[in-house]
Amino acid sequence: MSKRTILVEQPHAWNKIYLLTALAAVAWLAAYNLVQPLADWLAYGLLGLAHGSRLGEAVAFFLYDVPKILLLLSGMIFAISVVRTFFSPERTRALLGGKRQGVGNVLAALLGVVTPFCSCSAVPLFIGFVESGIPLGVTFSFLIAAPTINEVALVMLVGLFGWQVAGLYIASGLTVAILAGALVGRLGLERYVEDFVWKIQAAQGGLEEKLTWEERIRRAWESVKEITGKVWPYVVIGIGVGAGIHGYVPEEALVGVMGKNAWWSVPVAVLLGVPLYSNAAGVIPIVSALMEKGAALGTVLAFMMSVVGLSLPEAIILRRVLKLPLLAIFFGTVVLAIILTGYLFNLVM
Amino acid sequence: MLVIKVLGSGCANCKKVEALAHEVAGELGVEAQVEKITDPAGIFAYPILSTPGLVMNEKLVCAGRVPRKDEVTVWMKQAAS
Numbered sequence: 001m002s003k004r005t006i007l008v009e010q011p012h013a014w015n016k017i018y019l020l021t022a023l024a025a026v027a028w029l030a031a032y033n034l035v036q037p038l039a040d041w042l043a044y045g046l047l048g049l050a051h052g053s054r055l056g057e058a059v060a061f062f063l064y065d066v067p068k069i070l071l072l073l074s075g076m077i078f079a080i081s082v083v084r085t086f087f088s089p090e091r092t093r094a095l096l097g098g099k100r101q102g103v104g105n106v107l108a109a110l111l112g113v114v115t116p117f118c119s120c121s122a123v124p125l126f127i128g129f130v131e132s133g134i135p136l137g138v139t140f141s142f143l144i145a146a147p148t149i150n151e152v153a154l155v156m157l158v159g160l161f162g163w164q165v166a167g168l169y170i171a172s173g174l175t176v177a178i179l180a181g182a183l184v185g186r187l188g189l190e191r192y193v194e195d196f197v198w199k200i201q202a203a204q205g206g207l208e209e210k211l212t213w214e215e216r217i218r219r220a221w222e223s224v225k226e227i228t229g230k231v232w233p234y235v236v237i238g239i240g241v242g243a244g245i246h247g248y249v250p251e252e253a254l255v256g257v258m259g260k261n262a263w264w265s266v267p268v269a270v271l272l273g274v275p276l277y278s279n280a281a282g283v284i285p286i287v288s289a290l291m292e293k294g295a296a297l298g299t300v301l302a303f304m305m306s307v308v309g310l311s312l313p314e315a316i317i318l319r320r321v322l323k324l325p326l327l328a329i330f331f332g333t334v335v336l337a338i339i340l341t342g343y344l345f346n347l348v349m
Numbered sequence: 350m351l352v353i354k355v356l357g358s359g360c361a362n363c364k365k366v367e368a369l370a371h372e373v374a375g376e377l378g379v380e381a382q383v384e385k386i387t388d389p390a391g392i393f394a395y396p397i398l399s400t401p402g403l404v405m406n407e408k409l410v411c412a413g414r415v416p417r418k419d420e421v422t423v424w425m426k427q428a429a430s
Contacts, residue, residue, distance in 0.1 A: 089398040089413060116413065120360035121399035127389055128398040200389060203396040207412050222417070317358070320389075 017217055032071050039064035058247030065160070065239045065285065070232060072159045073152070074224050080151045081220035084116045089125055090206040091115075092142070096134050101185045104138035109177035112145025113170070119147060119314050126321050130193065131202045137185015143318075144334055145177035148309030152231055153280035157304075160288040165297070172301055172345070173309070176337040183333050184326075192326030234282035242285035249293050258295035265299045266342040270335060273306025280308050297349045302342025310334060351381040351429050356392045356402030356412075359385065363401040365415045370403065373421045379429045 042063050043049050049056035092111045099107060117125070122143060129139040149170055157166040211219075258265050276283055287300050310331065319327055353370045357363035367383060374381035386392055386404075395404055399413035403421070405428035411420070 093398060117399065118360070118362060118413075120358050120362065120401075121413065123358065123389060124392055124400055125398055127393065131393075196390070200393050202393045205396040206398060207396070207409060218417075219414075 017214055017221075021217055021221075028071060028075055031067070032075075035068050035071070036064060039067075054247045058243045061246045062239055062243035065243070066236055069156065069159045069235055069239065069285075070228065073155050073231070073235070074228050076155045076158070077151055077224050077227050078220045080154075081223040082216050084114060085211055085216040085219055087111070087115045088209070089115055089117070089121070089128070090208075093129060093132055093134065096129070096138060096142070097132060099134070099138060101135055101137055101182060104135060105141040105178045105181045105185070108134075108138045108141040108181065109145040109174045112142045112177060113149045113174070115142075115146065117146040119311070119317065122314060122317050123320055126318070127197050127200060128202060130197060131200060135185055136190055136193070137181045137183070139181075140184045140330060141177045141181025144180055144309065145174060147311070147314065148177060148305055149173040150280060150308045152227065153284065153304060153308050156235075156280060156284035160285060161291075165301075168297075168345070169301060169304065172341045173305060176305065176309070176334065176341055180330075180333040180337045184330060187329065189326050189329065192323040192329075194321050194323060197321050231281040234279060235285070238282035238285035242289035245286065245289035246292065249289075251292075252294045254290055255294035258290060258299050260296040260298075260346045262296075262299075265296070266302050266339050266346070269299050269303035269342070270306040270310075270338050273303050274310050274312065276307045280304070283307050296346045298342040298345030298347070301345055302338050305338045305341070306335075309338070351379055351425070352406055353381050353383045354386050354402075354404040355383065356386045356395060356397060356404065357400035359387055360400075362415050366401045366403055366411075369416070369418060369421050370425075373418060373425050377422065377425055377429070379425060381425075 039060055043056060043060035044051060047059065049059055092115045095111060096104060096108055126139060126143065129142070130136060154166055154169070157169050256262065258269070273283075284304065287295070287303060291297065291300050315327060315331060318330075322330065351374070353374070355363055355367045355370065357366070363385070367385065370381070370383050373379075374383075392400070392402065395402060395409045397409060397412045401411075401413075401415065402409060403411040403416065403424075405424055408428070410416075410424045410428075416424075
């Protein structure tokens with residue numbers, strides 16, 4: 001052992017975390033309320049741009065949205081991360097054990113939203129779930145919901161579209177996960193799971209962590225740092241492009257291409273979304289500006305679900321445990337469900 | 350000698366855990382051998398559901414997240430003593 005002493009737990013370190021979090025909350029509230037007046041003052045006062053001018057509108061939009069979204073992002077990710085410390089893949093598996101199709105699909109989709117999940121874990125999760133007897137369709141509902149209803153996308157939707165659209169997004173993501181999972185389950189496709197999956201002798205049990213509140217807060221801070229650090233450039237670029245569209249593209253310009261009556265726009269939007277995987281932060285501000293110019297809500301929602309929920313890298317990862325026909329049916333079903341949801345919203349809204 | 354295993358497909362988070370294990374071993378002056386386990390059968394020899402996983406002397410100490418340095422230090426001290 002080394003002679004150096006390493007301070008692992010200082011007795012007062014935890015109190016510091018509470019104090020820091022409280023101070024951050026106060027600073028956050030103050031900043032959130034100052035964003036609008038500050039942006040207006042910068043754009044129209046300091047830069048001397050004219051109200052209602054194209055450049056003025058675009059610059060004010062950018063100066064307001066970037067800090068607002070970054071603040072929302074850090075605040076909401078903090079809250080979501082604290083909630084997520086109460087869930088773990090192990091607990092989710094235990095909750096889903098013995099559930100049948102139907103109830104199981106609904107529960108799996110809901111748990112997919114709150115269970116912390118990295119897409120690299122798709123393979124071990126899949127094996128762990130089916131090994132413990134969770135039906136294939138229920139497992140799929142979880143694997144669809146987890147990436148589709150993603151925290152960054154959610155925050156961006158709240159910030160740029162409001163609570164209603166964010167709620168609709170959660171509802172449609174859940175619907176897609178439940179329907180696609182239930183359908184795959186009904187088809188009885190177990191034979192298309194790679195054979196080795198059924199042969200793996202999985203070790204029993206799992207890590208049981210008893211977390212203190214201090215530890216939960218500490219982990220939430222870490223994910224705020226990690227996620228915000230990763231996505232902020234996309235937020236800035238996305239809002240920049242969105243601000244340009246906001247200021248320069250004429251109203252109603254997109255009604256013909258992305259409006260309700262352009263029936264082909266939903267499938268095209270879904271296909272376009274696939275290669276944009278994980279760029280929700282950059283894509284959503286652009287989409288929000290497009291909606292102002294006449295794009296239909298259903299088309300927009302379908303596009304966003306496709307951006308976050310369908311990804312080529314994930315398909316490649318899952319190919320290790322799924323034979324090609326099942327992988328194709330799985331993705332086909334999700335694509336179909338997203339397209340149908342898009343049409344449904346275009347019809348209803 | 351301490352045997353450390355990093356369980357996972359080799360994504361960015363797994364690499365972080367691996368680097369952390371090397372770093373802490375170096376700081377503590379512990380002689381450690383760090384192995385990467387990427388095949389599912391090998392990963393499932395341990396009670397794990399989500400990666401990255403960290404194993405010290407055959408005991409799973411962390412799963413599904415990148416641990417902090419102070420946590421790794423505690424685990425490694427325990428495993429090495």
